[in-house]
Amino acid sequence: MNYHAYEFAHVLMSPLRWAAKGSKFWAQSPFNPMAETLAMKNIAAGLEVFEGVTRRYGKPEFNLDTTIIDGEEVAIEERVVASKPFCKLLHFVRGEVLVAKRNDPKVLVIAPMSGHYATLLRGTVAAMLPEHDVYVTDWMDARDVPLYEGGFDLDDFIDYIIEFIQAIGPGTNVIAVCQPAVPALAAIALMAARGDPMQPDSLTLMGGPIDTRRNPTAVNDLAQKRSLSWFEQNVISYVPWPNPGCMRRVYPGFLQLTGFMTMNLERHTTAHVELFNDLVKGDNDSVVHHRKFYDEYLSVMDLDAQFYLQTVKVVFQDHDLPDGRMSHRGQPIDCSKIRKTALLTVEGENDDICGIGQTRAAHDLCTNIPERKKFHYMQPKVGHYGVFNGRRWRNEIQPRIRDVIRAVRELRKTGSTKALEALSDHAVATVEPATVEPGHAAAATAAAAAARSASTKPAKPSRGPLEIPQIKPAKNDAAS
DSSP: HHHHHEEEEHHHHHHHHHHHHHHHHHHHHOTTTTSSSSSHHHHHHHHHHHHHHOOOOOOOOOOOOOEETTTEEEEEEEEEEEEEEEEEEEEEEEEEHHHHTTTOOOEEEEOOOBBOOOGGGGHHHHGGGGEEEEEEEEOOOOOOOGGGGGOEEEEHHHHHHHHHHHHOOTEEEEEESSTTTTHHHHHHHHHHHHOTOOSSSSSEEESSOTTTTOOOOHHHHHHHOOOOHHHHHHHHHHHTTSSSTTTTTOOOOHHHHHHHHTTTHHHEEEHHHHHHHHHHHHHHHHHHHHHHHHHHOOOOOOOEEEEHHHHHIIIIIIIITTTTOOOEEEEEOOOGGSSSEEEEEEEETOSSSTTTTTTHHHHOOOOOOGGGGEEEEEEEOTTTTGSSHHHHIIIIIIHHHHHHHHHHHHHHHHOOOOHHHHHHTTTTTSSSSOOTTTSSSOOOOOOOHHHHHHHOOOOOOSSSOOOOOOOOOOOOOOOO
């Protein structure tokens, strides 16, 4: 009934939105003699804010038409190379004349299926494109998937990852952002156990909930305090007619967005007050920046109820993967089977979604990956979103991922450990925390100690995380 009430309210608000649009047009019209008065500017600004916060936001586009490679602008073509009922595999094909000479590594970016569309990773993809051959999982809105396509759960998610890696081919590097960290690690463990020749060269886990008992956040606490039946009764609804997925059980996007917004309600309120003031002042740059962020942030999708409830139970309540109980269609998932794939974990110092140590826990599970192929990095001064978007992602995190990918590829292709040794020269001596700037060491050490004490299994001693140096543009890889 929640979903039907939401749809009904949206329909009722439509005339008011259209009236607001028309009134704003008149208020700003050059034929309005009062258009430049302060009162009319306030009216126009208020009408725009009202229209923006009450309308439904559709699926955004990536709009990545070009990138810069070796100082030259190169065209990008977005192609669908594999299609499943709940996901499309997108390939960002760069101009072949220049790119064919580079032989850049192939990268599969697994977008989170947690409410927002894959375009939330636009900045992630844009930063990778100049030096990588990039593929992205473009998850479908469950409200648009007809019932005859069947359900979708965590096992299906893992199947999709394996199929996409196999479709891309050998030498693939996987980057899982947030929610897909668990199914991505599970998928590669299954591939390793089966001796799959398409096992990826590297796996990068960014802000992912491998073990949410380490340094738990408010999100983790909520999942622990509520029973699975509570989630099923309070957040699961049926998709209403006339959507293609009519009568599919889903966790609706508008409920997820409500949760996102209430976590930082004061900040979002302040942002819209500032938008109103910027509209009145005519500060177009700030207005464009606000619109760009919220056009993406307010675009949400429904999740299939099977997938959502299974993820809550397996990942956030029962902790099946770190405790060794997780299985896929009856086959146990054993991360110690992974030997060929390098592992890099990335965390944000101020992440309030996935606490420090939760992603790094993957290293304790992957006991048979050679130490020289295990890496960890904690980025100071960023929250969850900053781990994969923004200035620090572009300037500090992405270059480290790039260098790990190339070092591992050099090892696979030539057997040379030179690039890996260059990374090893910058190893941090302590097991935890990761690399920190002066002034942040004490806080990070305290958080790491809390993470260790919260873990049900003692961490396997290791040489510690590797800090990838900062870092020059990648060289042309034709020779490799």
